[in-house]
Amino acid sequence: MSVTGVLRPGHIVLRVLDLNEAVYHYTQVIGLFETGRDDQGRVFLKAWDENDHHSVILREADSAGMDYFGWKVDSEATLDDLAAKLEASPLARDTVWHAPGEQLATGRRFQFTIPTGHRIELYATKETLGCMTGYSNPDPWPDGLRGMAPSRFDHALLYGRDIDGTLELFRDILGFDLAERVVGPDGEFLIGAFLTCSNKAHDVAFIRSDQDNRLHHVSFILAGWHEVLHAADIISKRNVSLDIGPTRHGITRGETIYFFDPSGNRNEVFAGGYIWYPDRPTITWHDSEIGRAIFYHDRKLNEAFLSVTT
């Protein structure tokens, strides 16, 4: 089965305390490229291998965190179909259509609140700028890269209370699969859900917390372990706030390092993982093994990693 319906994470809108500091971090340290600004002062960014106009939007605000997370669907017809299903579901609250152009270079968007309190939206159309290597006899990577230079915005991990409801919405309405889950001592109580709409090990993940609408991290993909180590060098060289890593996750097998943007939003750059197909069984992690599930080498919980969110 080909990837249909919801295609991928399309854009994430982050609140930052100081726009200039944030733009420097996301363009010079991480290495995204600025593609536009709007009359609200929001800054639009993309990674070098992305075709669409933007994947990260920064908005200056008096608090850090995530405004909303947008997903690209395969057609305007799919957008109408999924919007109708969400309108009819008690799992989606405060539904609203945004007109084309309300977000720069983006068509109409259907936005709603999921049971964990996050604002999620779907859209089918966005202007394209093309990836930086082009599509005719391309080189494997472009000139002019800087910083960590991830190829794509990959996923986000979100914290909230009713992850059962959010799992149901993503799986039963949006067609995602549950690639991995973390369960409590009774073997059933859901602590974590790692969801995919593609061939990736995860496109979004949710962890059960006692607070809704929290952002744990925004993640960008690198080509391999050596690039993760290179990112670690950049974190020290640029005096960036390090969280943890380089290390490996048991969950999703990713090779990873975590750090913070200047407003305290956690970022990840990672490589690896595995290829998901819809007939692959869901992996289950038990909370007694949660140390190695999260950090496979340390094999113990890191309080700050689990507790710090925006």
Next chain:
Amino acid sequence: MPRVAMLDTGEQYLCQDGETVLAGMERLGRAGIPVGCRGGGCGICKIRVVSGEYDGRKMSRACISQEEESAGYGLACRIVPRVDLQVEIVGGMRKGIMKHAPERVQ
């Protein structure tokens, strides 16, 4: 160089000029104030300045209200001492992950 006294632990350390309360503590390998994002966003390193003057850089209103800011509360990662400070630790690691349904908590 301003001296920071953590009243909770009795420890003191010197901050370099222009350095935040949290950065000074971390640079010297001291512990006491919990370390989170270091960017004014997560609220983990919340303190109350009991005495002394300082400059506060922008911090998340979701973590420090206007009233708290006026009453000397702030995030250690955003507070730069002008003179010696006495501080109380207010913040801490919240339990981030829920492993049990609320009714099953023992």
